[in-house]
């Protein structure tokens with residue numbers, strides 16, 4: 272079975288069901304302690320398609336609540352595992368404080384800029400969330416640096432796509448789903464794909480302590496990861512468990528295999544014979560396919576090397592590029 276979900280409180284539920292050091296990645300979006308069950312007042316939107324049953328946490332309980340669930344998250348994460356916590360700013364302080372009480376180590380404080388901000392006439396429009404990216408020390412953490420863009424890909428403005436994708440301010444739109452059933456605060460697929468691609472491998476376990484619309488779980492499964500987590504609301508849970516039947520494991524094929532792992536010959540010195548062969552193969556493949564990008568991609572496969580290695584070796588070999 273590649274998933275396991277619990278209609279329970281995540282604190283007692285994790286204690287009951289999830290072993291120490293067993294989860295590779297946690298992505299989670301806790302209730303914000305700002306009357307999330309009344310969020311439509313802030314967003315001024317029609318709630319007809321929003322599933323009832325969102326459970327909010329009282330502001331007075333937020334500090335203890337955060338300490339308890341973050342303690343559990345830290346316990347179940349494997350050494351080297353990663354956790355991403357999405358938070359607004361109202362109660363951010365309590366989340367940061369709770370994180371300090373664990374052994375988790377901060378790697379980035381990401382700003383997620385979204386569309387449809389909270390509108391007001393008398394101050395700036397609130398249009399960002401915080402994403403706290405931490406790891407559990409004790410083993411090398413997974414960070415698939417080139418999982419989305421390799422080192423040589425250029426952006427429209429001529430910069431490096433890889434660098435831009437790894438900056439810590441992310442502008443990602445929320446999804447507009449007219450007429451579809453949804454959770455009050457669903458995270459967009461594009462945001463989840465990014466965190467899952469960088470911080471896990473196919474076959475890893477991804478946990479969401481607050482499943483809501485099960486978005487993390489759905490994207491994780493589509494990307495070939497296993498999924499687990501908790502949702503306290505019975506109504507939301509029952510609806511989403513039915514929805515899970517539609518999810519196709521590994522259907523996001525472009526992400527299901529890409530990892531940071533080295534190819535078979537990466538780091539191995541080139542022999543003069545190999546350089547000679549590389550030059551000839553470049554010329555043949557370039558004639559056939561007509562683009563340098565495609566030719567280099569094929570050479571990476573054929574020679575078991577990374578893109579940088581191929582480009583540098585071609586320079587050395589004097590191939591026509």
Ligand SMILES: C[S@@+](CC[C@H](N)C(=O)[O-])C[C@H]1O[C@@H](n2cnc3c(N)ncnc32)[C@H](O)[C@@H]1O
Pocket residue numbers: 279280281282299300301302303324325326327328454456457458480481482483484485486487501502503504507
């Ligand atoms: C902000 S939403 C999560 C949204 C989710 N990330 C998504 O994309 O749909 C928080 C969810 O946590 C649930 N919740 C509140 N307290 C909980 C608890 N103690 N344990 C588990 N779930 C809880 C709420 O009912 C709500 O669905």
